[in-house]
Amino acid sequence: xxxxxxxxxxxSPAVQQEMDQIVHGTFVKQxxxxxxxxxxxxxxxxxxADESHITALDTSLQGFVYGGTSGKRSHxxxxxxxxxxxxxxxxxxxxxxxxxxxxxxxxxxxxxxVNGPSGGGRILASKLQPWPYDLIQEWGFQRPHFEDLGExxxxxxxxxxxxxxxxxHAVGVTTHHLFSVDMAAPKIQVVAEVSGSxxxxxxxxxxxxxxxxxxxxxxxxxxxxxxxxxxxxLPAGRWEKSPGVWARVGQSGLLYTADDDGQLFSFDEQRGFxxxxxxxxxxxxxxxxxxxxxxxxxxxGSGIAKMFCYDPARREVTNIGVAVSLxxxxxxxxxxxxxxxxRDGEIIFGEDDDGGHLWLYFPxxxxxxx
Amino acid sequence: xxxxxxRREFFRNSGASLLTVGAALYPRDSESLPTAESPANPExxxxxxxxxxxxxxxxxxxxxxxxxxxxxxxxxAAACAEGVPGGVVKVVxxxxxxxxLDYLFAVDKMVDDPGTSGRATQCKIHYSFVPSMHDGILYMxxxxxxxxxxxxxxxxxxxxxxxxxxxxxxALLAFDTRTDDVKWWETMIPKEGCRCLxxxxxxxxxxxxxxxxxxxxxxxxxxxxxxxxxxxxxxNSQTLFLDKKxxxxxxxxxxHLVRYDPEKDRLEMSPFVLPHNAExxxxxxxxxxxxxxxxxxxxxxxxxxxxxxxxxxxxxNEGEWPRVEDLGPATQKRDPTVSVDTFVDHCGGLxxxxxxxxxxxxxxxxxxxxxxxxxxxxxxxxxxxxxxxATLEKEEVTCLVHPRELxxxxxxxxxxxxxxxxxGHVGARPSGxxxxxMPASRKKENAHLPIRMWG
Numbered sequence: 037x038x039x040x041x042x043x044x045x046x047x048s049p050a051v052q053q054e055m056d057q058i059v060h061g062t063f064v065k066q067x068x069x070x071x072x073x074x075x076x077x078x079x080x081x082x083x084x085a086d087e088s089h090i091t092a093l094d095t096s097l098q099g100f101v102y103g104g105t106s107g108k109r110s111h112x113x114x115x116x117x118x119x120x121x122x123x124x125x126x127x128x129x130x131x132x133x134x135x136x137x138x139x140x141x142x143x144x145x146x147x148x149x150v151n152g153p154s155g156g157g158r159i160l161a162s163k164l165q166p167w168p169y170d171l172i173q174e175w176g177f178q179r180p181h182f183e184d185l186g187e188x189x190x191x192x193x194x195x196x197x198x199x200x201x202x203x204x205h206a207v208g209v210t211t212h213h214l215f216s217v218d219m220a221a222p223k224i225q226v227v228a229e230v231s232g233s234x235x236x237x238x239x240x241x242x243x244x245x246x247x248x249x250x251x252x253x254x255x256x257x258x259x260x261x262x263x264x265x266x267x268x269x270l271p272a273g274r275w276e277k278s279p280g281v282w283a284r285v286g287q288s289g290l291l292y293t294a295d296d297d298g299q300l301f302s303f304d305e306q307r308g309f310x311x312x313x314x315x316x317x318x319x320x321x322x323x324x325x326x327x328x329x330x331x332x333x334x335x336x337g338s339g340i341a342k343m344f345c346y347d348p349a350r351r352e353v354t355n356i357g358v359a360v361s362l363x364x365x366x367x368x369x370x371x372x373x374x375x376x377x378x379r380d381g382e383i384i385f386g387e388d389d390d391g392g393h394l395w396l397y398f399p400x401x402x403x404x405x406x
Numbered sequence: 407x408x409x410x411x412x413r414r415e416f417f418r419n420s421g422a423s424l425l426t427v428g429a430a431l432y433p434r435d436s437e438s439l440p441t442a443e444s445p446a447n448p449e450x451x452x453x454x455x456x457x458x459x460x461x462x463x464x465x466x467x468x469x470x471x472x473x474x475x476x477x478x479x480x481x482x483a484a485a486c487a488e489g490v491p492g493g494v495v496k497v498v499x500x501x502x503x504x505x506x507l508d509y510l511f512a513v514d515k516m517v518d519d520p521g522t523s524g525r526a527t528q529c530k531i532h533y534s535f536v537p538s539m540h541d542g543i544l545y546m547x548x549x550x551x552x553x554x555x556x557x558x559x560x561x562x563x564x565x566x567x568x569x570x571x572x573x574x575x576x577a578l579l580a581f582d583t584r585t586d587d588v589k590w591w592e593t594m595i596p597k598e599g600c601r602c603l604x605x606x607x608x609x610x611x612x613x614x615x616x617x618x619x620x621x622x623x624x625x626x627x628x629x630x631x632x633x634x635x636x637x638x639x640x641x642n643s644q645t646l647f648l649d650k651k652x653x654x655x656x657x658x659x660x661x662h663l664v665r666y667d668p669e670k671d672r673l674e675m676s677p678f679v680l681p682h683n684a685e686x687x688x689x690x691x692x693x694x695x696x697x698x699x700x701x702x703x704x705x706x707x708x709x710x711x712x713x714x715x716x717x718x719x720x721x722x723n724e725g726e727w728p729r730v731e732d733l734g735p736a737t738q739k740r741d742p743t744v745s746v747d748t749f750v751d752h753c754g755g756l757x758x759x760x761x762x763x764x765x766x767x768x769x770x771x772x773x774x775x776x777x778x779x780x781x782x783x784x785x786x787x788x789x790x791x792x793x794x795x796a797t798l799e800k801e802e803v804t805c806l807v808h809p810r811e812l813x814x815x816x817x818x819x820x821x822x823x824x825x826x827x828x829x830g831h832v833g834a835r836p837s838g839x840x841x842x843x844m845p846a847s848r849k850k851e852n853a854h855l856p857i858r859m860w861g
Contacts, residue, residue, distance in 0.1 A: 044491055044556075044557075044558045046558060051558045054557075055558045055559040058557070058558070058559045058560070059559060059561055062561045062563045062564035081677070084675075085637070086636055086673065108672070317567075337566075337567055339597070339619070340563055340619065358564075366640065366659075367639070367640045368563070368618070368640045370619060370637075389637055390637035390673075391637060391639060
């Protein structure tokens, strides 16, 4: 090497542009990401780093973000980013729990599903948080009471759960059972034996859908309590681990999912699955959510994830780059465990990493012609 | 007024600079380089002679991030080449008999990862020489940033998933200082570089911090397996240190101490923020730059990697969380409305010498308002300071003088078995090291003992 003269002209504008592209073009290329710590900046410390892997999120009707963490110990928290708020309230550290697969918001209450190293998955219930007073001026928070609803099915970890469209019930699965919970008077009811092998979703007609682990989706109608065990066949793809991820367009109920290779499909309860819509740059897709105009944003790839956008208008998948936050916290984002749509269509990603943050992603505003 | 330089420009101007502004600044291959001795320091005339040793046999070297004393009491340095596509690191050793440098090996060849691979290269060893006293091994782990041979730059974030470009991983080499052989090597951290390394010799463990993901890594020398304990943050601390309880210490993004306690197998964060300049800083980025153990191993002296680095003394064996003494800023006052260049405002090279005093190098630069130095001074200077641990009095002992370049940036310092000081330099191409010959009264045989166990 010593004798070789570099052939790259570092003074050439093209090379300088290439260097800038390599360094800066790697990170969020459209829109803005803001990493918010799991605490009240200036007033509390965040959740301990190895207890703060955010693996479950849901939003309440008032626009608060409820979530749960995994790690050495699970925590249940609520984030508030509208009005005069701007904080995450660590409501509970759950002893003997190391994994939170789901959080479900009802109209007045919410549920947190937690698993531990032993025993079955449990559900904790508490009231939704009211709006606080002005968090620039003065405030007061008390950790709320949580009711422990106990194990859903003895010895079985909870795989996932979702609130139904009405938010009157939550429906979930353990590894072998389907259960539902009345949100108003929380109590677990086992519905049937099913194979819980992946995340659930709420379909366009309001039914709950889940993979049966054998290439099909079951469908459960909470109103009629009817369970169709082989309601839909998964489209051609590789589905060994999934569907592990869903995104739902709020207005239409259209769902999106991805197979193990990052192939995207849409799903409608009436029309079923679409053909492949495209493929993410990397796999697996770990989480995604849809904004109001139908665009889907998600995270893909292991180790250092890249963010992607699927634009249904253009039917194309775009690489948005590696997550980085320059506001509130200066931080790289590498692993994301869940995503939800926020009040104004922003996407909220839960960082599944030590020192996990809530990442608010504000998509680029589309030109009028788009 | 000193000129602002960013990292890219820094490398272009310090080595890389010379790619474009003229090879005439370099000596021809056959020419030997002049060495420079500092003018006598007016306070200690002639006591501390400074000599520059250039990496003449690795002309594309642009940095010397690692300089440590080996288990044999000799000085080892890394001739790194990170600014040149395809550049690789060579390991050198100071030869006291010939008063020059021996070039031991090019790392890429030893670890079968040539600079021509098309991947990010084995371009440097970054604060990652650690001794093993019982068998005379010097462990060293490589770091990334050098671009592939046909790319002008490398981003580990961009290329993480790119099999063609991604850095293969930090290579750990076991160099036997008794036989001058590399006994074995292993990829210690796949796809990532090693920012800094520590050896817990009693337990046979190496602790490392990975880059770019900033994870705390444990490598078991017996099984040669690594374990990822978890993420620290986004900004690498540049040092790890060990206390008497075998706890590994470092810092996080917000200037908190972080320790790995093997009894708990967990990373814990101190509730307190390390000393920083509250006028314009919050503690963010106050990660360790360099940490030197006191000879009695009861405390360490540290500086941070942020403008106006603060010097501090930390007592890790006391209390639930250590007592931290703020010893004040290591560098000069400045205009707080503009950030001074990281490569201008710097402190490093902390080491204890045979006289029981702490030595380190802090930068000093001309500033028309805050430090209007006279023409007898260079634009930027690397000042060697001596700190008396008993009184905490600080005294300037000499300035590092480079034959052509400015010498304000020192990475690491060490004392060899004869009691002389050595400092790694960043900011010239070829890069090199400084020797500061200690006054006879301050020398001691085996001054390097007890040896520092981290890079």
